[in-house]
Amino acid sequence: ARSPVFAAMFEHEMEERKRNRVDITDVDHEVLREMLRFIYTDRAPNLDKMADDLLAAAD
Structure with a gap:
């Protein structure tokens, strides 16, 4: 996983x-899709x- 947060989860x-x-x-699923x-x-x-929305999701 390129995300250290997701990597830690798994x-x-x-x-x-x-x-x-x-x-x-x-x-929101569209924001999450764009973030991923x-x-x-x-x-x-x-x-x-x-x-x-992306800035808020990244926080």
Whole structure:
């Protein structure tokens, strides 16, 4: 995982590792998709449309 947060979830005995799934409920799915796209591709084609939401999600 390119995200150290996601990596930690799956490297340690956390619920996410046991279920092999991460539930994220406090971020809109389109914002999360764009955030993951940036993490894994270094591209954010919708940055101009959702910059504020992406900054909030990154916090």
